[in-house]
Amino acid sequence: MQDVSAISGNSIPADEPKLNYINNGHTLKSWLLTKDHKRIALMYLLSVSAFFLMGGIYAAFIRLELLTPASDLLETATYNKVFTQHGILMVFFFLIPAIPAILGNFLLPLMIGAKDLALPRINLLSLYIYWIGGIITLWALMKGGVDTGWTFYTPYSTTFSNSYVMAVGIGVFINGFSSILTGLNFIVSIHTMRAPGMTWFRLPLFVWAHYATSLVMILGTPVVAITILLVAIERFARIGIFDPAIGGDPILFQHLFWFYSHPAVYIMILPGMGVISEVIAGFSRKRIFGYEFVAFSSIAIAVFGFLVWGHHMFVSGQSVFAGLVFSFLTMVVAVPSAIKTFNWVATMYKGSISYDTPMLYAIGFLGLFLVGGLTGLFLGSIGLTVHLTDTYFIVAHFHYVMVGGQVIAYLAGIHYWWPKMTGRMYSEFWGKVSAMLVFVGFNLTFFPQFILGYMGMPRRYASYPEELQVLNIFSTAGASVLGIGLLMPVVYLIHSLFYGKKAADNPWMHPGLEWRTSSPPPTENFKEMPVVTWEAYDFGEESGLDIEEARRREAVTV
Amino acid sequence: MTAHGDTHEHHEPGLQHQFEDMNQQEESVSIAMWAFLAQEIMFFGGLFTAYLVFRWRFPMAFAAGSNHLDPFWGGLNTLVLIVSSLTMALTVYYAQKGNRTLQVAMIVLTMLFGSVFLGVKAIEYTDKYNHGLVPVTGWNKKVKEDTSAPHVTEQDCTQVGHGDGDDHYVNPKGEFQWKDCSLVKLAQEKNYLTADEKIGYFTNGEIDADKFRDKVRLFYFIYFVMTGLHALHMIIGLGVMLWLLWKAWIGTYGPKYYAPVEISGLYWHFVDIVWIFLFPLLYLLGRHFLH
Amino acid sequence: MSDNHAEHEEHIGIPGYIVIFLILVVGTIFTYFSSFWDLDSIFPGANTLLALAIAFTKMMFVILYFMHVRWSSKTIWLAAVASFFWLLIMFAFTMQDYFTRVSGVFSA
Numbered sequence: 014m015q016d017v018s019a020i021s022g023n024s025i026p027a028d029e030p031k032l033n034y035i036n037n038g039h040t041l042k043s044w045l046l047t048k049d050h051k052r053i054a055l056m057y058l059l060s061v062s063a064f065f066l067m068g069g070i071y072a073a074f075i076r077l078e079l080l081t082p083a084s085d086l087l088e089t090a091t092y093n094k095v096f097t098q099h100g101i102l103m104v105f106f107f108l109i110p111a112i113p114a115i116l117g118n119f120l121l122p123l124m125i126g127a128k129d130l131a132l133p134r135i136n137l138l139s140l141y142i143y144w145i146g147g148i149i150t151l152w153a154l155m156k157g158g159v160d161t162g163w164t165f166y167t168p169y170s171t172t173f174s175n176s177y178v179m180a181v182g183i184g185v186f187i188n189g190f191s192s193i194l195t196g197l198n199f200i201v202s203i204h205t206m207r208a209p210g211m212t213w214f215r216l217p218l219f220v221w222a223h224y225a226t227s228l229v230m231i232l233g234t235p236v237v238a239i240t241i242l243l244v245a246i247e248r249f250a251r252i253g254i255f256d257p258a259i260g261g262d263p264i265l266f267q268h269l270f271w272f273y274s275h276p277a278v279y280i281m282i283l284p285g286m287g288v289i290s291e292v293i294a295g296f297s298r299k300r301i302f303g304y305e306f307v308a309f310s311s312i313a314i315a316v317f318g319f320l321v322w323g324h325h326m327f328v329s330g331q332s333v334f335a336g337l338v339f340s341f342l343t344m345v346v347a348v349p350s351a352i353k354t355f356n357w358v359a360t361m362y363k364g365s366i367s368y369d370t371p372m373l374y375a376i377g378f379l380g381l382f383l384v385g386g387l388t389g390l391f392l393g394s395i396g397l398t399v400h401l402t403d404t405y406f407i408v409a410h411f412h413y414v415m416v417g418g419q420v421i422a423y424l425a426g427i428h429y430w431w432p433k434m435t436g437r438m439y440s441e442f443w444g445k446v447s448a449m450l451v452f453v454g455f456n457l458t459f460f461p462q463f464i465l466g467y468m469g470m471p472r473r474y475a476s477y478p479e480e481l482q483v484l485n486i487f488s489t490a491g492a493s494v495l496g497i498g499l500l501m502p503v504v505y506l507i508h509s510l511f512y513g514k515k516a517a518d519n520p521w522m523h524p525g526l527e528w529r530t531s532s533p534p535p536t537e538n539f540k541e542m543p544v545v546t547w548e549a550y551d552f553g554e555e556s557g558l559d560i561e562e563a564r565r566r567e568a569v570t571v
Numbered sequence: 572m573t574a575h576g577d578t579h580e581h582h583e584p585g586l587q588h589q590f591e592d593m594n595q596q597e598e599s600v601s602i603a604m605w606a607f608l609a610q611e612i613m614f615f616g617g618l619f620t621a622y623l624v625f626r627w628r629f630p631m632a633f634a635a636g637s638n639h640l641d642p643f644w645g646g647l648n649t650l651v652l653i654v655s656s657l658t659m660a661l662t663v664y665y666a667q668k669g670n671r672t673l674q675v676a677m678i679v680l681t682m683l684f685g686s687v688f689l690g691v692k693a694i695e696y697t698d699k700y701n702h703g704l705v706p707v708t709g710w711n712k713k714v715k716e717d718t719s720a721p722h723v724t725e726q727d728c729t730q731v732g733h734g735d736g737d738d739h740y741v742n743p744k745g746e747f748q749w750k751d752c753s754l755v756k757l758a759q760e761k762n763y764l765t766a767d768e769k770i771g772y773f774t775n776g777e778i779d780a781d782k783f784r785d786k787v788r789l790f791y792f793i794y795f796v797m798t799g800l801h802a803l804h805m806i807i808g809l810g811v812m813l814w815l816l817w818k819a820w821i822g823t824y825g826p827k828y829y830a831p832v833e834i835s836g837l838y839w840h841f842v843d844i845v846w847i848f849l850f851p852l853l854y855l856l857g858r859h860f861l862h
Numbered sequence: 863m864s865d866n867h868a869e870h871e872e873h874i875g876i877p878g879y880i881v882i883f884l885i886l887v888v889g890t891i892f893t894y895f896s897s898f899w900d901l902d903s904i905f906p907g908a909n910t911l912l913a914l915a916i917a918f919t920k921m922m923f924v925i926l927y928f929m930h931v932r933w934s935s936k937t938i939w940l941a942a943v944a945s946f947f948w949l950l951i952m953f954a955f956t957m958q959d960y961f962t963r964v965s966g967v968f969s970a
Contacts, residue, residue, distance in 0.1 A: 127589065131599040131603065132600075133587075133589060193610055198603075200602070201606065205599040206589070231609055232609060232945070232948045236617045236952065243617075243621070250706070252788065254625065254792055259785035259786075260771050262624060262625070265620075268620070269617050269956075319948065332958075332963045335955075338955075602937055605942065609942075609948075613945065616949045623953060624956065624957070627957070642897070646890060646894050654883070656924060657879060657882075657883040660882075664873075664876065664879070836928075840929045841929075843924060848917050850893075850917075851914065851916070852913075855893065855894065856897070856909060859897060859898055859902065
């Protein structure tokens with residue numbers, strides 16, 4: 014290599030890494046008005062992390078309050094606001110945008126070999142909409158907050174609650190359009206921006222997962238937007254269609270709300286599944302087992318996810334027939350998730366696994382998602398759910414899926430692509446420690462809640478009977494471990510920005526297109542339009558990987 | 572490859588940096604617009620679902636409310652929108668042909684018809700305001716007690732003729748007004764009432780005018796939210812057309828580059844389609860009960 | 863690429879657009895007058911069915927010709943069909959609850 018540049022006398026290779034998307038323009042304006050998907054992703058990373066931190070602080074208050082049976086730390090009314098705001102910030106401002114808007118934005122064009130997303134200005138607009146929605150919501154929280162639960166159930170939210178329902182509702186409404194625009198951008202980009210040779214079945218599964226997610230975003234989010242708008246109108250005009258006193262229908266609210274909000278849990282998990290597919294295939298150095306099945310199971314989850322919303326309403330007055338139908342379909346939607354899990358495990362079987370930090374997170378995901386998914390079947394059974402509904406069993410279930418699934422996948426993804434995003438390597442040692450802490454802390458926090466829920470502890474109460482205290486203490490102790498585990502990456506990742514060693518273009522020796530450009534990538538992503546001649550997850554020499562280098566790397570890590 | 576893209580960038584007007592050529596750009600924006608329309612369909616879909624549920628539960632209240640909307644104005648507006656859709660389609664046609672004059676003329680006509688639609692809507696809303704049919708208390712015309720007019724005694728609500736009595740009512744607080752429940756009587760005689768209606772309109776087996784009024788008010792709530800949201804889309808559409816008018820005026824569009832006209836047209840036609848459904852659903856259904 | 867554009871321009875031309883327009887006008891007038899007939903005496907809901915059938919037909923003409931879907935790519939077809947399919951999901955699965963509220967259908 015050196016010889017070639019010496020002969021040609023060309024000094025460009027030496028200068029090449031200097032200009033990348035981060036140092037290409039230093040003014041604030043060059044960031045705020047950028048159309049570069051990578052910069053937008055970084056700004057999302059900062060904003061979403063801020064919301065995650067705030068949601069986490071609320072979570073800390075919830076766990077501290079529940080340390081003792083009496084409601085002593087917080088008044089019950091304050092407690093209502095705290096858990097509501099924890100839910101709203103986490104669901105609408107962290108879980109939904111986390112992977113699509115940060116990792117998806119950054120990686121999707123790189124993975125399909127495009128210069129940018131198809132609609133860069135719309136992409137920037139979605140960030141601004143996210144900020145506006147977030148600011149309105151934060152303003153409402155400062156003014157006094159909201160206490161309806163993140164679901165805004167009527168008629169409480171429309172008639173009885175004296176908190177800032179409308180302001181928060183409008184914040185969420187506006188924020189919804191941010192995710193609609195992101196989804197729209199992804200769908201268009203995946204359809205039209207693929208590089209030559211990048212056929213649909215050569216797409217990384219991360220892209221497939223984001224395609225499915227985008228479908229849900231586009232087709233589901235507007236429904237919750239109109240529903241929240243109706244709630245706001247009803248509060249404002251003091252009349253509306255959800256008020257049972259005048260013949261309105263609160264169950265209709267639940268239908269409309271869950272039409273989006275159940276598929277929304279797939280918005281919250283599908284991108285995570287995409288990350289896990291990448292990480293597991295990569296660190297097993299093996300083509301993913303049953304690529305087509307994993308790809309289509311993403312689409313299947315997106316479609317079937319729309320058919321099961323009624324399982325949130327088993328005890329709220331829908332007809333028994335509807336309950337049976339929704340219960341049955343809930344069992345059906347478990348199938349594609351199971352397909353994915355089996356295929357990930359089968360991918361690891363006889364793979365040459367290296368236990369880097371992302372892989373540790375991914376393996377943690379497998380176990381936690383399994384527990385979260387299977388307990389979902391308990392709750393989807395129309396008989397059993399009567400006992401378990403609105404208890405801590407549900408709380409534990411969705412935290413296993415949301416935190417054990419999406420948050421852990423998000424961390425896996427951040428660690429996996431951190432070298433690409435920033436050009437720096439983080440401390441592998443601390444990475445592994447944090448992965449372990451998160452896993453242990455998470456289980457300690459939420460596994461006792463399964464038992465608590467089964468014993469009958471209802472959710473959303475600030476106090477509980479004394480005999481449940483031991484398990485609650487376990488849970489709070491676990492939460493502190495989890496909190497430390499989650500704060501550690503903040504420290505060592507920021508540290509790596511300044512003191513981390515420079516990352517190679519392809520530090521993991523993986524075949525994806527995103528690893529075939531410099532770290533961090535230049536503004537236009539690729540020096541030349543890439544032409545794809547290899548299949549997805551092809552770890553052989555045909556895909557142009559330096560096998561010798563990969564072996565050397567493996568020898569060092571093992 | 573990049574060199575290939577660069578040559579195009581210099582030759583094609585309006586080619587964005589992220590695309591390789593115009594074909595890719597056109598395909599992208601049209602898929603984007605359709606995805607956006609899918610989003611819009613679901614946005615209105617939530618309201619249509621609400622309409623469906625309440626019409627299923629209270630068909631007579633909906634028929635009664637619907638009978639107080641004027642199908643003449645509704646029908647006129649339908650025709651106006653269809654004409655504007657035609658002129659919009661022709662705008663795209665002339666943009667493709669590169670005929671700037673007719674293109675501008677068609678945009679102006681489209682905007683004109685769009686404005687007529689909004690004007691008619693305003694007439695209708697005013698009418699509802701004057702007759703106490705806005706579902707929100709205080710948002711109707713406040714009618715003070717008029718001593719000169721003959722005092723209206725409490726009538727049996729099934730005897731109130733439909734359409735009359737509107738001019739004599741007293742409404743100091745601007746509340747929603749509905750006196751006529753003759754349709755309930757009719758449906759009761761013909762045994763049309765649904766299970767929800769048998770509970771929803773009656774107190775102790777007697778027709779309860781207030782309970783029926785509440786159900787009619789639900790119809791008007793849905794009417795105002797749906798048509799209001801539709802009108803909002805029209806206003807946004809007019810804004811888009813204004814921008815399009817400017818771009819067409821300076822001669823941006825021709826056979827090689829007309830995608831913005833095309834996708835604005837898609838939006839305009841979509842708004843038309845929503846109205847194509849709103850017209851029969853809100854104005855016409857249930858009309859035969861009284862004719 | 864220029865071939866593509868030429869193909870785009872063909873569509874149905876001005877006479878074609880006028881015909882579609884007239885169909886839409888006739889549909890509007892027909893739906894107006896048909897709403898006064900008492901079709902419910904044939905079977906309950908016949909009026910609603912007719913009105914929606916007309917509206918649906920009008921919509922198809924607008925989508926296929928004014929919105930050029932007839933000449934569009936498969937992706938566009940997919941987007942158009944999928945959005946209505948999802949709307950149908952929302953209607954069907956919401957209404958399967960309301961339709962079966964009456965006592966006797968699996969209820970106590």
